[in-house]
Amino acid sequence: MIKEIELVISPDEIYNLPKIELKILVQENINSSDLNYFKIRKRSIDARSKNPVYRLKIVLYINEEPHLQLQTVNYPNVNDAKPVLIIGAGPAGMFAALRLIELGLKPIIIERGKNVKERRRDLANINKQGILNPESNYCYGEGGAGTYSDGKLYTRSDKRGDVNKMLQILVQHGATDDILIDARPHIGTNKLPQIITSIRETILNAGGEIHFETKLIDLKINSNEVVAAVTNNGSFDAKHIILATGHSAKDIYYLLSRKGLLLEAKPFALGVRIEHPQYIIDQAQYHCETRHENLPPSYYSLVTQVKDRGVFSFCMCPGGIIAPCATDDNEIVVNGWSPSKRNNPFANSGTVVQININDVTKNPEENPFALLEFQSQIEKAAFIAGGGNLKAPAQRMVDFVNHKISSDLPSNSYLPGLTSADLHQILPKFVSERLKEALPQFGKKIPSVFGNGGYFTNEAVLVGVESRTSSPVRIPRDKLTLQHPQLKGFFPCAEGAGYAGGIISAAIDGQACADAVLKSI
Template sequence: MSVRIETVDVVLPLAASEDGDAWKKAAARKLGVKSVAEVRLLKHSIDARQREVKVQLRLVVGVDGALPEEGVPVWECPPLAASARQVVIVGCGPAGLFAALNCLERGWKPIVLERGKDASARRFDLAPILREGRVIEDSNYCFGEGGAGTFSDGKLYTRATKRGPVRKVYEILVAHGAPERILIDAHPHIGSNLLPKVVMAMRESIRAAGGEVRFGAKVTGLLRQGDKVAGVRLAGGGEVTGEAVILATGHSARDIYRMLAEEGLLLEQKPFAVGVRIEHPQPFIDRCQYHLGKDDERPRELPAARYALATKIRGRGVHSFCMCPGGFIVPASTENDEVVVNGMSLARRDSPFANSGLVVTVEPEDTEKFQAEHGVLAGLAYQKALEQAAKLAGGGGQVAPGQRVPDFLKGRISDDLPEMSYFPGARCAPLHEILPGAVASRMREGLQLFDRKIRGYAGGGGLLLGFETRTSSPVRIPREDSSLQHPELQGLFPCGEGAGYAGGIVSAALDGMRVAEAVTG
């Protein structure tokens, strides 16, 4: 006799949200039956819009019998033929890794080239930037195995659900050691303490299936045969050939944009965003988002609260970016003459601080003063100028310029700064003067608007650190809509966030998979 299986959505009070019997009773009520035999959780999300926090659950229900067993996802592909065609993938971030796995599934041999180190060795290169303020320029929070996302929280939430199989991305991550919980949570994340092991496992899958992953392999040029790419040149004089080249270098590989410009290939300016990291005590965000009393602690069933804020001011977006509940602010510089900040958190999100980017959109016309000298790379020069100004204002190393939020609003330098998560430390500085006027004025208005949504957001407990400049690439490497190849060089496939076609781990992974399909036909 076959089992009747249904999927239902139910809403439960927080206190009952982890009670399996409550799930069964709620499912039975929803289905109009006396009882159900078994339930399994498919999706979990928290609804904190009202004063009483509720939990929304999607359940698969075995109404009159047990549900079929559910296996743990695995990643497998057929053995690679000795005659397999070869593709060069530049970059070992999510776009490059998922492109490599998809190429293997389709019978092509990927050779992944990464300028930085493997994730294990890369960890040791974070100590100098944190403790000495010294950047190892090819191995840091941005460069190395897994890309910038490896040590930047591992947030997986995406709105890019129409770009491809998001569920497959999650399942591949789980198959390589990510928590199965990411298959269920509405806003999944892995955590910067767990993600390195996941990307290392993906690398081993690529190698075990017949692909290659090479570290310390910095690309300095393209090999061509007429109007077709034939491979790449490496620093030190080596070459790697292939029938196609996938450029999946991430948004901080500025030398790649310069290389393409020097080779005369078409590039385009695109909007990006710059601003600061804003940090508050996590208990303050918890109280505001979960409607808790002043002395109430966050209930055990609730994760560290997150937020998303956005508005538009005089034609430019002002919004929170890459919000890290229970997280840390970290130095994300890739050169020693700059200071750049970003956010990360561990799997448990148990830091006493909450931070987020607070950024303003920059359009190509806003970079006009850099265009005469830098042309299509004017956005890179705009970013770099801000990063160098932050270095100067911080006074040395990776010390960041900082300001209390009320002082920023009133246009005065802070007398002191609150306790913070940023390990290299901060120095009081006039961020309201250092930021471009068009950015600072919009940020000021945005803070005042956001304070109406989260009361106290612009209060004395808030800290601003400069500068958050690497939100996305200011350059797009164009590609044809159908073939996904660069319009001027056959076989060159711009891919992921660095090429301007993604905005996070999952969207980059999806783009990598899509480009791999285009390469392999």
């Protein structure tokens, strides 16, 4: 028989397989000779008590031969198959390409940025010299924004598609199988480039094409049908286009508007990225002065309501780094990422306030770019306050709540450097005042232990601005065909179109758009 059980294991025992097996035998009252094999299906940490434990879901094969083969996808050669153009080589675009190959169609990807290896030089210039390449940065290039900003794979998108299949594909291309069992799976920025390269090789080996440093500048349309994409490197004939350009490609929205295509203003969230010393979070969450070596750096998820508006943590990065993620000159945008070991001494997370459409405009139909322009204004104000060279405005947490400009700033992970500033002067008042009320509330949820100050402490720094939580523009599409209602053969996809957030949900939407292309053909 095959049976699934739950087992509680201490951090001391989590990597001791003989000990885990012994606990299984005792708990289930079975003989060792009857247990052919056991497999951990899910692993999570329960830190609610003073002694954190791991909770495991384990599949037992009792007098049954195990089925251990990884579910891999076979990719046929599609060199001579019907072509489908994909705009963007982020997770949506690359997973759309894999699915097209699986379906017997030929993907042709165009990507405005560089390949994953060549992007590194541009990121080094951003971090060390404050020099931005608008076409190659943390957002643009092979793998998209996720490649060099963490690779967190946690999602609530189970209803959208097969999450496990997306994880299996990543394992097939080099990710460790830990991502199949961890409750909050994570790859790490240091490991993602190799996986992205492996996915590229799969696409090319199957007969697909990828064109880097190739930017979409126009669409050719005939009788409400797309016929070609015009780029800086020539035109690509295309009767089917998957648009997977991500949430920062503002120029794409304006291009679509010039072509007379319907766009919609969309709510997003705005705030700051908050960084603590990691030990403060560990001590509070694990209830111990020193984190056990078999426990990962702790994370948190915080949410509260202030004046009928949600304030919440977003994209939490244990052992992480704050990164400059602007895509245009004279703007500051921050995000966070973690290496695979999450061994940086800091913990950071976006902490944001929901922005509603009527906060910005009463007539969104007249200007679908109202929230995009609002977002841009805040990012430019942050750049001015930072003083240039991608330095970001920052303020200690308690100082922010007390409306006090910090006389100095704590050690931090933001490489271009921080400038002490009054963040209340950069953020809209309805955002800053809600953050001001929320932070002491969050302090009660992660209180001081061992005299460390807890969450609400001046050892924490607020860095502005966290503004790219999601797209402030939606590109509408039909719910059944996934095509733009005004343009046949044009499939708005994932984050940039307003339909997904995060690597896995974007990958799922990319594959869904590939399925929709096949149906339309």
